[in-house]
Amino acid sequence: MTIILLKLITWIFCTFFVAVSFGKLKKGIVNSCYIIYLGFYFFMVLPVFLDLIFGRPNFDYYSQFNSFWGFKISGEDYLTEIIYSFFLIGSTILLFLFGRKKDLLIKDIKKVRYSAVHRWLIFALSFVIVLPLVLSLNKITILNDSWFQIFNYNYLRLLFRNDENFLTYYYLSLFVVLSFIIILVFTNRSILSQTIFYSVPVYIAVGIHGKRNIIAILLVLYIFVLLFKTKIKLKNFQYIIVLSAIFILISSFTYQSEIRGISLNESSSQFYTDIRVDYGRDDVIKMAIYYQVNDDGILKGQSNTHLYLLKFLPINLKALHSEYKYSIYATSKLIGYNTPVDLGWGMTTGIFDESISNYGVIFGILLSLIVLILVCRLGDSSKNNLIIILTYITGFLLMILQATSFIFILFLWIISIITFYLFRISRVEY
Numbered sequence: 001m002t003i004i005l006l007k008l009i010t011w012i013f014c015t016f017f018v019a020v021s022f023g024k025l026k027k028g029i030v031n032s033c034y035i036i037y038l039g040f041y042f043f044m045v046l047p048v049f050l051d052l053i054f055g056r057p058n059f060d061y062y063s064q065f066n067s068f069w070g071f072k073i074s075g076e077d078y079l080t081e082i083i084y085s086f087f088l089i090g091s092t093i094l095l096f097l098f099g100r101k102k103d104l105l106i107k108d109i110k111k112v113r114y115s116a117v118h119r120w121l122i123f124a125l126s127f128v129i130v131l132p133l134v135l136s137l138n139k140i141t142i143l144n145d146s147w148f149q150i151f152n153y154n155y156l157r158l159l160f161r162n163d164e165n166f167l168t169y170y171y172l173s174l175f176v177v178l179s180f181i182i183i184l185v186f187t188n189r190s191i192l193s194q195t196i197f198y199s200v201p202v203y204i205a206v207g208i209h210g211k212r213n214i215i216a217i218l219l220v221l222y223i224f225v226l227l228f229k230t231k232i233k234l235k236n237f238q239y240i241i242v243l244s245a246i247f248i249l250i251s252s253f254t255y256q257s258e259i260r261g262i263s264l265n266e267s268s269s270q271f272y273t274d275i276r277v278d279y280g281r282d283d284v285i286k287m288a289i290y291y292q293v294n295d296d297g298i299l300k301g302q303s304n305t306h307l308y309l310l311k312f313l314p315i316n317l318k319a320l321h322s323e324y325k326y327s328i329y330a331t332s333k334l335i336g337y338n339t340p341v342d343l344g345w346g347m348t349t350g351i352f353d354e355s356i357s358n359y360g361v362i363f364g365i366l367l368s369l370i371v372l373i374l375v376c377r378l379g380d381s382s383k384n385n386l387i388i389i390l391t392y393i394t395g396f397l398l399m400i401l402q403a404t405s406f407i408f409i410l411f412l413w414i415i416s417i418i419t420f421y422l423f424r425i426s427r428v429e430y
Helices: 002-026 032-054 059-075 078-098 116-142 147-151 153-159 166-186 191-209 213-229 234-259 268-279 282-293 305-312 326-334 351-359 361-382 385-400 407-429
Strands: none
Touching (some): 032 268, 032 385, 078 282, 116 153, 116 191, 147 153, 147 191, 213 234, 213 385, 282 326, 305 326, 351 361
């Protein structure tokens, strides 16, 4: 009963702040803190509400993976539940205290001026966007299948799945979505016409990527492009968000029934569990907390998994970075392996659970919040609509994916921030 009451208090407290965020956005205030908090609420707070209404997910359905043992025991541990609730409340307070420099109005944001340089950039990004389409058609031709199969989502999802270079296609697909958003920001043409023009290649990229979260990312960013570039009435902004959420749910229902073959009528419990695993980040965070407080850490003395990012640098630093990325350690622990095993797939993790596993519960959470706060403040301080859109992307992805999954987007944001501030400093000195 105590845990239920704590969850209820946590949900009410966080819901108040998400209402504040909506209220600010309706007034034309678009601080990154408010927008990133919407993602925080959806992926980490909303599962608390679902626990209260529908109960915990039933992980016994994953019997072939030892019933996702790590999720099961951590979700039943009282201390873990208490710590998770205080994590949500504390993170909310710190984000709103330090994540905002001052109110940033839409009218204060400087729009990128279209120039000859931008035309060349749009050309390059357009090439990136159509590349998955070309590669898909080439693959289909080699397999001697019909080109119309590119409109078959399940076929497309599996097209490169067993390819040894699948990770390259995965990164490329995510970059296609980013390229599409950047083109919408830069171009002076109608957003509707550009959307229609790029709809097929973007659909191909989403299909190859195969994760439901890419649809959520695309929709969220598209909404804010509309907000910055069109005459949408701010009072209607909340309805656009609701419609987008409904679209995401419909996409999830379709995926569950057509791809996984799970019927809502026949197995509502499994349907519910799969959606929680797909979208929630509460379980991976609770698992990291549980093993950390029980002195049975997920990493067990392995190298810091954040150093795994060093492998993406053009210099050989193998002696420093960890053997595997964090998701491999987490997934192995999840299904009860004593040593990390690369299974060819991994549970989706984010900055909070990885930091907790590396630095402990308190320092891990604080470090994650410091990173998110810096992302918000640096992005907003630029008052540049392209950098701010990249900031939304980076903030969202840090919470719901491990950095290795979007490393090139993260590098792009870092480069854009450094370039902007160096240019501003040099301009002031001049």
